Amino acid sequence: MKKHVYILVLAIFFISNLTIIFSEKAYACSCARQEPHEAIQSAEAIFVGKVLNSKQERQQKGIVGAIEYRDANLLEVQETWKGVNQSQVIVYDSGQEESCGFKFEKGKVYLSYTYKSKEGDLYTSYCSHTAGLSNAGEGLKLLGQGKEVDKEVNLEGEMNEISNKDYDTGIFIGGSVVVLAIALLIFKKVRRKH
Numbered sequence: 001m002k003k004h005v006y007i008l009v010l011a012i013f014f015i016s017n018l019t020i021i022f023s024e025k026a027y028a029c030s031c032a033r034q035e036p037h038e039a040i041q042s043a044e045a046i047f048v049g050k051v052l053n054s055k056q057e058r059q060q061k062g063i064v065g066a067i068e069y070r071d072a073n074l075l076e077v078q079e080t081w082k083g084v085n086q087s088q089v090i091v092y093d094s095g096q097e098e099s100c101g102f103k104f105e106k107g108k109v110y111l112s113y114t115y116k117s118k119e120g121d122l123y124t125s126y127c128s129h130t131a132g133l134s135n136a137g138e139g140l141k142l143l144g145q146g147k148e149v150d151k152e153v154n155l156e157g158e159m160n161e162i163s164n165k166d167y168d169t170g171i172f173i174g175g176s177v178v179v180l181a182i183a184l185l186i187f188k189k190v191r192r193k194h
Contacts (some may be wrong), residue, residue: 031100031125031126031127032127033127033129034127034129036129036138036139036142037142039113039128039129039139040081040113040139040142040143042115043082043083043113043114043115043128043129044082044083044114044115044116044122045080045082045083045084045089045112045113045114045115045116045122046080046081046082046083046084046111046112046113046114046143047075047077047078047079047080047081047083047084047089047111047112047114047146048077048078048079048080048109048110048111048112048133048146049075049076049077049078049089049091049109049110049112050075050076050078050107050108050109050110051073051074051075051104051105051106051107051108051109051110052074052075052076052088052106052156053073053074053106053156053159054071054072054073054074054104054105054106055071055072055159055162056069056070056071056072057069057070057071057072057092057162070092070093070094070101071092071093071094071101071103071104072090072091072092072159072162073090073091073092073093073104074088074089074090074155074156074159075088075089075090075091075104075110075112076088077089077149078109079146079147079148080146080147080148080149081143081146081147083114084122084149085149085150085151086149086150086151086152086153087149087151087152087153088153088154088155089122089155090121090122090155090158090159091104091112091114091122091123091124092117092121092122092123092124093123093124093125094125100125100126100127101125101126102124102125102126102128102130108132108133109132109133110130110131110132110133110136111129111130111131111132111133111136111139111140112124112130113128113129113130113139114128114130115128
């Protein structure tokens with residue numbers, strides 16, 4: 001009997017540890033969505049734009065800092081109300097719908113309510129009232145007629161520089177190989193002298 005209880009306890013312990021080891025990150029989206037008129041007041045930029053490109057960006061502070069990912073979305077501005085006066089903008093979101101990220105789809109048109117991050121980037125989320133144009137009727141009605149942008153820009157080059165690659169690891173491995181090669185050359189030279 002004791003042997004069966006011992007095996008059962010070990011099995012429960014093993015299974016519970018497996019769920020911890022193989023668990024995914026948990027995200028929770030919780031926000032008190034503002035009323036449309038409040039969203040219009042608090043947004044730093046409001047515009048209608050078509051998504052030209054979307055890609056994931058990797059962010060890390062230093063070599064050992066926490067790694068975070070966000071989505072960069074290039075939009076062609078069709079109409080603007082405030083905060084944007086150029087033909088293209090890059091709007092960021094957390095990239096995780098589960099953590100209130102807004103998922104833009106390439107080729108679709110959106111009414112975007114955006115805010116500026118500490119770094120000055122335009123940022124949006126599920127909580128900001130950003131919506132596909134077909135679902136933005138109330139916001140468009142409250143906003144009234146927008147205006148055309150004054151400045152033509154092309155941000156494709158800036159989008160091309162955005163990457164989700166881990167260059168730090170490549171630099172570390174490359175540097176290690178160079179140090180190892182130098183150490184090997186020094187070792188061979190010292191060995192020849194003796």
